[in-house]
Amino acid sequence: MKSGIHPTYFPEAKIVCACGATYTTGSVNERIDIELCAACHPFFTGKQKIIDSARRVEKFTGRTEKKSATVLTSADKAKKEATRAKARAAKKTSTEK
Numbered sequence: 001m002k003s004g005i006h007p008t009y010f011p012e013a014k015i016v017c018a019c020g021a022t023y024t025t026g027s028v029n030e031r032i033d034i035e036l037c038a039a040c041h042p043f044f045t046g047k048q049k050i051i052d053s054a055r056r057v058e059k060f061t062g063r064t065e066k067k068s069a070t071v072l073t074s075a076d077k078a079k080k081e082a083t084r085a086k087a088r089a090a091k092k093t094s095t096e097k
């Protein structure tokens with residue numbers, strides 16, 4: 001090997017998964033952090049797992065909660081419908097003249 005051109009090689013580099021599993025390998029990086037490994041990947045475990053590194057699920061649930069808070073109750077809807085019907089009736093009588 002030519003000296004001075006190769007990166008430092010770590011024969012005992014550690015791969016650390018978010019689930020806590022660690023693996024040892026040879027690499028130019030001393031430590032490699034991963035989100036999935038064979039011990040926790042849904043394909044191998046058979047269980048669903050949501051990797052939400054960008055907080056997309058959290059944002060979505062927040063958005064839907066905000067929407068559901070503004071949804072009218074049935075009493076509000078009935079009141080709205082009554083006022084609408086009244087307005088319609090008033091319009092009808094004014095056009096019949």
Ligand SMILES: [Zn+2]
Nearest residue numbers: 017019037040
């Ligand atoms: Zn893992």
